[in-house]
Structure formats: structure tokens, C-alpha cells
Amino acid sequence: MNRHREAMRLIAEARPSVLDEAPSRPIPSFPYQPMPMPMPTPPARRRSRRLLAAGLVPTAAAVVAVVVAVGSASNPPGESPPTSSIATAAPPATARGLLLAAAEKTTTTPGTGDFWVTKVELHHVYDVGGYHVQGSSEMETWHPLRRGEDVTFVTRWLGAAPATDADKAAWRAAGSPAEWALTGPDGKQAHGRKLTAAPGKRDVSVMPGGDFAVGGTSLTYAQIQALPADPDKLKAYLIKLDDAAGRDGTWTPDQIARWRVEMLFSESWTLLSDLPVPDGVPAATYRMLAGLPGLTVDEHARDAKGRAGAAIGYAYRNADGSAVNTRLVIDPDSGSLLAWEQRSDATVFLSSRYSSTPPPRS
Amino acid sequence: MTSPAARDRFAEVFGRHHRQVYAYAVSRAGRDVADDIVSDTFLVAWRRLDAMPAEPLPWLLGVARNVVHERHRDAANQLRLLSQAPPEAEGDVAEAVAERAVTLAALDALGATDRELLTLVGWHGLSTSEAAQVVGCSTATFLVRLHRARRRFEKALTEQSAAVVPSRPASPAEEIRR
Numbered sequence: 001m002n003r004h005r006e007a008m009r010l011i012a013e014a015r016p017s018v019l020d021e022a023p024s025r026p027i028p029s030f031p032y033q034p035m036p037m038p039m040p041t042p043p044a045r046r047r048s049r050r051l052l053a054a055g056l057v058p059t060a061a062a063v064v065a066v067v068v069a070v071g072s073a074s075n076p077p078g079e080s081p082p083t084s085s086i087a088t089a090a091p092p093a094t095a096r097g098l099l100l101a102a103a104e105k106t107t108t109t110p111g112t113g114d115f116w117v118t119k120v121e122l123h124h125v126y127d128v129g130g131y132h133v134q135g136s137s138e139m140e141t142w143h144p145l146r147r148g149e150d151v152t153f154v155t156r157w158l159g160a161a162p163a164t165d166a167d168k169a170a171w172r173a174a175g176s177p178a179e180w181a182l183t184g185p186d187g188k189q190a191h192g193r194k195l196t197a198a199p200g201k202r203d204v205s206v207m208p209g210g211d212f213a214v215g216g217t218s219l220t221y222a223q224i225q226a227l228p229a230d231p232d233k234l235k236a237y238l239i240k241l242d243d244a245a246g247r248d249g250t251w252t253p254d255q256i257a258r259w260r261v262e263m264l265f266s267e268s269w270t271l272l273s274d275l276p277v278p279d280g281v282p283a284a285t286y287r288m289l290a291g292l293p294g295l296t297v298d299e300h301a302r303d304a305k306g307r308a309g310a311a312i313g314y315a316y317r318n319a320d321g322s323a324v325n326t327r328l329v330i331d332p333d334s335g336s337l338l339a340w341e342q343r344s345d346a347t348v349f350l351s352s353r354y355s356s357t358p359p360p361r362s
Numbered sequence: 363m364t365s366p367a368a369r370d371r372f373a374e375v376f377g378r379h380h381r382q383v384y385a386y387a388v389s390r391a392g393r394d395v396a397d398d399i400v401s402d403t404f405l406v407a408w409r410r411l412d413a414m415p416a417e418p419l420p421w422l423l424g425v426a427r428n429v430v431h432e433r434h435r436d437a438a439n440q441l442r443l444l445s446q447a448p449p450e451a452e453g454d455v456a457e458a459v460a461e462r463a464v465t466l467a468a469l470d471a472l473g474a475t476d477r478e479l480l481t482l483v484g485w486h487g488l489s490t491s492e493a494a495q496v497v498g499c500s501t502a503t504f505l506v507r508l509h510r511a512r513r514r515f516e517k518a519l520t521e522q523s524a525a526v527v528p529s530r531p532a533s534p535a536e537e538i539r540r
Contacts, residue, residue, distance in 0.1 A: 007515055010465045010519070011465060011481065011485070016443065019485060021388075021393075027372070027373045028376070028401065120370065124367075135416055153374050153377055157417075195416055196416070203378070205374070205377050213369075342367065345368060
């Protein structure tokens with residue numbers, strides 16, 4: 001056995017340093033999905049641009065197909081209203097009213113510093129074979145306000161438990177395990193990893209690329225300070241950013257209109273939670289949202305932490321006509337953001353602040 | 363999964379693990395294709411965020427392994443670790459350089475399968491159970507295969523010591539031990 005340990009020591013010591021010479025690279029930006037429907041011709045320029053950067057062109061079409069199929073799995077096609085009515089219908093008065101009320105109350109995070117620190121909880125429902133467990137983790141993002149500095153993520157696994165009462169019963173029947181195997185990318189349990197009921201250790205990771213991601217591109221802190229506080233101008237600016245990411249001439253006006261509503265709905269979360277925006281921008285964001293067609297409302301919603309609020313919903317459309325219902329949960333009384341929910345995922349917003357002290361290193 | 367939740371999670375996983383995926387890619391198929399493997403791996407990760415476990419590294423390396431198998435098999439079969447690792451910077455003792463060269467040559471002399479098992483544990487910081495997950499077998503099976511791979515490595519080490527450093531004594535394994 002000593003000899004075997006010796007062999008492993010020799011191997012470990014011969015580890016070539018080229019293994020650690022990974023180039024710094026930005027987070028790959030894959031296309032938003034699901035894509036707007038119908039999609040007679042793929043929007044080649046948009047995809048090829050983003051995928052070229054990642055060296056992924058040959059698989060682009062397959063990717064979109066898979067993502068769309070996955071995205072539609074839990075939402076029967078009948079759930080969403082037909083496209084034509086979405087494109088023209090005014091939002092329900094209550095959704096619009098709640099958003100405009102939130103716009104009156106919302107505020108920005110006061111203060112200054114060298115870092116913009118946001119804290120969220122990520123909830124995810126995992127299929128563990130036969131039943132589901134809900135796991136969550138906490139993530140604090142330390143974003144430098146100066147260009148060229150690293151972004152630091154401080155994460156911690158908070159644990160997992162059966163998702164519903166029915167899942168709990170199935171879990172008991174399975175012997176109340178404290179950890180679960182997950183299926184791998186090929187769907188086989190053999191590649192499965194472990195998911196633990198118990199919380200995990202804090203993990204600190206650092207990533208290059210200090211700019212703030214907005215709408216398929218990234219902005220500097222200075223550019224964010226210049227975001228318009230007028231809802232129409234803000235909308236026009238976001239559309240300009242999105243258009244600059246590229247789209248070929250095969251999109252119909254309906255497809256573009258629908259795409260833009262999805263984009264604006266998605267970016268509203270970014271504006272309200274991720275970015276150190278100046279005064280007036282959160283209110284403009286709510287007012288911009290209030291003008292979008294196709295919104296739904298659930299006035300008596302609760303987020304994954306049980307906080308009461310109103311859920312503003314929008315049905316993202318898949319290429320096959322099915323929908324993915326997405327909800328932005330807000331507290332209309334204070335104008336504060338509570339959560340973003342989609343299918344088996346929820347991001348619960350906890351806090352944002354400026355910091356003058358650097359992030360933890362471990 | 364176009365939600366900010368998905369993007370946050372993807373960004374976090376990418377930031378935490380892309381260097382480790384790169385290291386694995388170099389060790390399996392070389393520097394020339396490592397970037398491609400990293401890109402393909404994270405594309406799959408983006409598509410399959412639903413399936414990604416809380417501790418995603420073994421899962422990601424499992425994906426990278428499939429990418430190597432499907433698209434870079436030739437590069438993997440032809441890889442010579444020795445050629446991927448130019449002599450280290452000066453300051454290294456000549457003997458240590460020679461020792462590393464012998465070890466890499468011995469790994470090169472093995473089949474890609476043995477080499478993978480040994481480097482998963484030796485270079486990528488995985489426990490045997492995590493490494494077993496990457497290659498898709500049980501931990502017990504992995505240990506048996508690792509044991510055999512080690513024995514073949516030791517044999518190759520003896521042979522390579524003679525070949526690469528001919529001036530060395532006849533029993534290089536003894537000599538190498540510090």
C-alpha cells in the first residue's frame with residue numbers, strides 16, 4: 001500500500017502547470033430561452049454571434065431545440081393565451097395598478113463604496129427519482145465598481161428537504177434518506193451526484209470581468225449611473241442594447257414585439273435587483289413594466305421564504321406553443337422586490353448594499 | 363430557464379469551476395482543444411441546469427468527459443502529457459525535472475483509461491467516490507480499476523526510468539523516492 005501511495009505522490013508532483021493556465025474568460029452568454037414562437041427561420045445572426053464566441057456554432061440549433069423542449073415540459077400548451085391576444089391586450093388593471101403603486105414607493109439603496117453587494121437565496125426543486133426535494137443556497141455577489149477587478153461570489157448550500165407533503169410521504173417510504181443521488185446529463189443515475197439535506201460550508205469563488213451584465217451585453221458602473229429615469233427612455237435604451245446584440249431580417253414584427261416584452265420583463269429583475277442603479281430607475285422600471293401587454297397578477301402571493309406580496313406574471317412562449325410562466329413577486333406597499341420565480345427555480349431577493357471593505361477571501 | 367435565477371446559478375458555477383474543467387480538458391486531450399471542451403461543457407451545463415447538482419464539479423467533469431469522448435477522441439488517444447508540459451522554469455532542481463519527466467512518460471505509456479483514472483485522483487483533486495461519479499461507475503469498481511492502473515503505472519515507471527534517464531540506477535523506483 002505504501003508503494004501505491006508513493007505512485008500517487010509521484011503523479012501528483014508531476015502535475016503539469018499548463019493545467020492551471022486556463023485563460024480568464026467572461027461568462028459565456030448563451031441565448032435567452034425559450035425563443036419566441038413561431039420560429040420559421042432561426043435568428044441566425046443573434047445566435048451565431050454569441051455562440052461563435054464560445055466556439056459552439058455546430059450545435060446551436062440542437063441547443064435551442066433541447067432547451068425549448070425542456071422548458072415546456074411542465075407547462076401544458078393550453079395554459080397560455082393565444083399570441084394575437086397577448087400582443088394587443090392591455091394588462092389587467094390590477095397588475096398595472098400594483099406596478100404603478102410600487103413605482104410611487106420604491107427607493108434605491110443609499111450609500112457609496114467600492115463594491116456593490118447583493119444577496120439572494122436560490123431555491124431549486126430537484127427530481128431525485130420518484131419524488132422531488134427542494135434545495136436552497138445563499139449567494140452574495142461582490143461586484144467591484146471599478147473596471148477590471150474581479151467579482152467575488154460567496155455561496156453556501158442551505159440544505160434540502162422534500163418539496164411537498166406528497167414528496168414527504170414518498171421520502172418516508174424511501175427510508176427518509178439524508179442525501180440523494182441526482183441523475184447526470186445523460187439521464188443515468190451512474191453519473192449522479194449527491195444532494196445533502198444538511199447545510200454545507202461557505203464557498204468563496206472569484207471571477208474576472210467586473211462589468212455588469214445587462215440585456216446580453218455588459219455595462220460599466222458609469223454607464224449604469226447614466227441609465228434613464230424615464231420609463232419610455234429606459235425601454236428604448238434596453239431595446240437598443242438588445243437589438244445591438246444582433247438579429248437577422250427573418251423575424252416578423254409580431255415575433256420581435258413578443259421577444260421584446262420577454263426581454264424587458266427579464267431585464268426588470270436585473271434592474272431592480274442586480275444593478276447599483278441611480279435614483280429614479282427602479283420607479284421607471286416599474287412604470288415600464290406597467291405598460292407591457294400580457295401581464296397577469298396574483299394579489300395574494302407568497303415567495304419561497306413565505307413573504308406576502310403580489311406576483312406579476314408573464315407567460316414566456318416556447319417554439320412549440322407551450323408556455324413557461326414567470327413571476328416577479330413584489331411588495332406593492334413598499335415597492336420592494338421579493339422574488340423571481342420560474343418553473344422549478346426561484347431567486348429570493350434578500351438585500352443589496354454598498355461596501356467599502358473588500359469581500360471575504362475564504 | 364431564461365430566468366435570472368438560472369443565469370445567476372450558471373454564472374456562479376462557471377466562475378467557480380471553469381478553470382478546473384480546463385485543467386481536466388488539458389489532461390485528457392491537450393491544450394489545443396481544451397478551450398473547445400470547456401465551451402462545449404458549459405453549453406451542456408446551461409442546457410441542463412435542471413440536472414446539475416448542488417456540488418457540480420464531478421458532474422461537470424462527467425460532461426467534459428462525454429465531450430472528449432464524442433468530439434476529441436483522436437486528440438485524447440494521441441495525447442502525450444510529456445509534450446504538454448515543457449520543462450518548468452529555472453530554479454527547479456534538475457533531478458525534480460527529470461523525475462517529473464519520467465512520471466509523465468510513464469503516464470503516457472499507459473492507456474488513456476488508466477491515465478484518466480490516475481489523473482482524476484492525482485491532479486484534479488477528486489475523492490475516489492467523486493472520480494467514480496465522473497467515469498460513471500461505483501466507488502468499489504473505481505477502486506479496483508485504480509488499483510490495477512497504479513500497478514501498470516509502477517511497471518511503466520520502471521521501464522520509463524530506464525528509457526528517459528538512462529544514467530539512472532537499475533532500480534529507479536528506489537532512487538526516485540526521496
